[in-house]
Amino acid sequence: HPPHDLGYLGDIELQVGDWEAHVRNIVGHGRKKHTSYDHIPDEVFWPYGATDAEVVYRLGEIYLPQVQQQSHLARLYEQETQPATALFGESEWSGIRISRGYLEKLGAYYVRARSDIETQCRELAGADFNPGSPEHVFAFLAGKGFARQLNAPTATKGFSTARDVLLGIPHPICELILAYRSFQKLRSTYVENLAGEIQCEICRDPKNCTHDGRVRYGMRIHGTVTGRQACSMLHTIPSPDDEKDLTAGATLRSLFTEDPGYSIVYGDFSQVEFVILAFESDEPEFIRLIEAG
Secondary structure, three states: OOOOOHHHHHHHHHOOOOOOHHHHHHHOOHHHOOOOHHHOOHHHHHHHHHHHHHHHHHHHHHHHHHHHOOHHHHHHHHHHHHHHHHHHHHHHHHOEEEOHHHHHHHHHHHHHHHHHHHHHHHHHHOOOOOOOOHHHHHHHHHHHHHHHHHEOOOOOOOEOOOHHHHHOOOOHHHHHHHHHHHHHHHHHHHHHHHHHHOEOOOOOOOOOOOOOOEEOOOEEOOOOOOOOOEEOOHHHOOOOOHHHHHHHOOOOHHHEEOOOOOOOOOOOOOOHHHHHHHHHHOOHHHHHHHHOO
16 A cells, blocks of 8 residues: 555645655654654744644545545544544543552562573573673674574674574574564663653653653554554553563553553454454354353
8 A cells, every 4th residue: 555644645746845844853763763742843843733733634625525525435524533533632641540559569570580591591601601692692602503593694794693593403592583672672762762752741850850740642543454443552562471470579561550540451363354254244153152152
């Protein structure tokens, strides 16, 4: 499918060019985003916001009549997309509270786990071995006779220590290295990122905030290839590991809390497309099969 984001459609339909460039230069983009929109100077943000609004309105004049000519698309837009937009907007504005206590517990646990793995690796490979270094991993395993498995002529370094490669090597250090990487990713992706992105509506200081303690992420109505909604952070949180949770004293999911009087509801989207199809078609046999599991 061709791109269908606002910038792409605005340019091909209205020839407005890349009006977001000045904003990207300040806040970054995607995974390289390094600050929030409240740090954009007014003289940059106002033209950007005005152009955004104008492009949305003018694209609506082009596309909405085409949508309304097809009843199934009109129903999708009016009954699902529009209400979802309002709901997701409220979700983005409200954010979700993060437990600082659990965040600190998880951070400390990941550091301990990583340190324990480093010790085990060095018992096998020597005191100077760094399990986070691809060069160290290659040198050790090549010395143990696994150079052929690590060889990757098309790679920049001429070798690969990727997960699928290490899984095919029968040496105990490979499992340790993969575990080390896992804890490193959990710590950097979740603990460090969440700690740095807790925002405050009062002081806007994530490091010293004592007021809000919430994180806010962009919600996408059709943010995946399959058309499901997605969130840049929350949808990637792995399932809890009960044994590890007991050791850590907290889980990734337990980081997300709410104020008194509110509840967090988790939903399982497994095979949700089939459930929706059964509901929309009202086919008795289809519904019976789903209800029977």
